[in-house]
Amino acid sequence: MPKIYRVIVIGMGKRGLHHATFFKANPRFDLIGISSRDAMRLQNALSKLGNVPSSGDARSLALSARPDIFCFCTPPAVRFDMLKLGIECGAKLIAFEKPGALTSAELFAMRDLIRTAGVKGVVSHQHRYGVHYRKVKEIIASGMLGHVHTAYGTATGWMTHMLSHLIDYTCWFNNYAPATWVMAQAAGRTKFTDSHPSPDYIGGFVQFSNGVRGIYECGAGAPDQPEVAKWWGKNRMGAQGTEGFAEVLTNGGWRAVTKSGGYQSGEGAMNYDLDMPPYIQEMADWLDDNAKVHPCNFDHTCMGAEIMLALQRSAAEGGQVGLPLTAGADEQAMLRARVPDRPVFVSSEQNRKEFGLG
Numbered sequence: 001m002p003k004i005y006r007v008i009v010i011g012m013g014k015r016g017l018h019h020a021t022f023f024k025a026n027p028r029f030d031l032i033g034i035s036s037r038d039a040m041r042l043q044n045a046l047s048k049l050g051n052v053p054s055s056g057d058a059r060s061l062a063l064s065a066r067p068d069i070f071c072f073c074t075p076p077a078v079r080f081d082m083l084k085l086g087i088e089c090g091a092k093l094i095a096f097e098k099p100g101a102l103t104s105a106e107l108f109a110m111r112d113l114i115r116t117a118g119v120k121g122v123v124s125h126q127h128r129y130g131v132h133y134r135k136v137k138e139i140i141a142s143g144m145l146g147h148v149h150t151a152y153g154t155a156t157g158w159m160t161h162m163l164s165h166l167i168d169y170t171c172w173f174n175n176y177a178p179a180t181w182v183m184a185q186a187a188g189r190t191k192f193t194d195s196h197p198s199p200d201y202i203g204g205f206v207q208f209s210n211g212v213r214g215i216y217e218c219g220a221g222a223p224d225q226p227e228v229a230k231w232w233g234k235n236r237m238g239a240q241g242t243e244g245f246a247e248v249l250t251n252g253g254w255r256a257v258t259k260s261g262g263y264q265s266g267e268g269a270m271n272y273d274l275d276m277p278p279y280i281q282e283m284a285d286w287l288d289d290n291a292k293v294h295p296c297n298f299d300h301t302c303m304g305a306e307i308m309l310a311l312q313r314s315a316a317e318g319g320q321v322g323l324p325l326t327a328g329a330d331e332q333a334m335l336r337a338r339v340p341d342r343p344v345f346v347s348s349e350q351n352r353k354e355f356g357l358g
């Protein structure tokens with residue numbers, strides 16, 4: 001009989017409910033508790049999940065339940081204390097949401113906690129399970145693009161929502177080669193007060209150690225993808241080589257041109273119902289067998305988060321920023337202090353609306 005892992009999920013917003021639902025649906029897990037500070041959300045979750053123990057107090061739930069998996073799905077500003085609670089309650093695996101952390105100071109403190117405790121960390125960059133993402137990875141890995149020299153990602157959604165997705169999937173395309181330096185610019189201040197605090201637009205370059213150049217743009221100034229209707233799905237990630245390119249659109253399938261294959265394309269759209277089950281299953285696989293490391297492991301997230309935070313430091317301070325970062329800092333404060341107080345130029349009228357710019 002395979003072991004059944006006991007899980008609690010904290011935070012019953014959109015993503016907490018997704019996680020709880022898919023843990024509950026998988027026989028390898030026993031959902032032994034859910035928690036939300038917000039009584040309405042907890043009630044709503046219980047009406048969908050049925051009979052699951054629940055509490056408004058995450059701490060008492062975690063310490064009494066002592067789960068194998070501690071999962072928290074909270075806003076980006078709520079990370080370190082949740083991670084600490086996950087470790088304190090004895091969980092073997094802690095699953096949480098992107099972005100990894102808002103600042104490098106917090107990221108490094110989290111990394112220290114995870115390493116010292118020897119727990120497994122998994123972060124929800126689950127778009128990668130989409131058939132269109134996997135197809136692009138397969139084409140790049142097949143060598144059909146010749147010598148790959150460039151990886152790129154753009155999203156019109158703002159930085160703290162979208163940039164970690166762009167970086168994680170393109171790092172996957174690039175076999176997680178480490179980055180050695182970055183350089184970036186940022187503009188616009190309207191989203192600094194959002195729950196996902198961000199400059200309205202950030203764009204930058206990344207040098208990877210294998211010679212691949214990364215190019216990223218996120219926010220109001222990033223190019224529209226007119227072929228994609230859903231605004232949050234206007235994300236384009238891909239790679240170019242000497243013999244072609246392959247790219248995925250989050251809500252618009254995939255396409256490639258290669259020397260031997262000509263033009264090819266296919267369907268695919270980000271879908272929680274399809275992406276969450278394998279993401280959840282691979283947590284059991286990793287707990288069963290240390291060799292089956294989850295592809296969304298915390299080390300991968302850390303690598304992407306360092307790139308993302310170094311881009312922010314460069315945007316705030318100017319010039320190139322070397323990686324790995326040697327000390328933690330508060331990149332949010334750095335950006336707030338330095339991003340000019342001038343409105344961002346938008347790339348489309350829809351972006352103007354989404355950024356509340358009239």
Ligand SMILES: NC(=O)c1ccc[n+]([C@@H]2O[C@H](COP(=O)([O-])OP(=O)(O)OC[C@H]3O[C@@H](n4cnc5c(N)ncnc54)[C@H](O)[C@@H]3O)[C@@H](O)[C@H]2O)c1
Pocket residue numbers: 010011012013014015016036037038041058073074075076078097098099124125126160161196
């Ligand atoms: N991976 C993805 O595809 C994806 C998609 C959307 C959102 N997200 C991420 O998921 C996270 C949560 O987003 P969401 O859309 O579920 O948000 P949400 O606002 O719907 O839910 C957040 C939950 O956290 C709870 N919460 C807030 N502060 C708390 C605190 N201090 N302690 C305990 N609980 C607290 C809220 O009560 C709520 O239940 C964010 O980091 C977001 O970026 C990821």
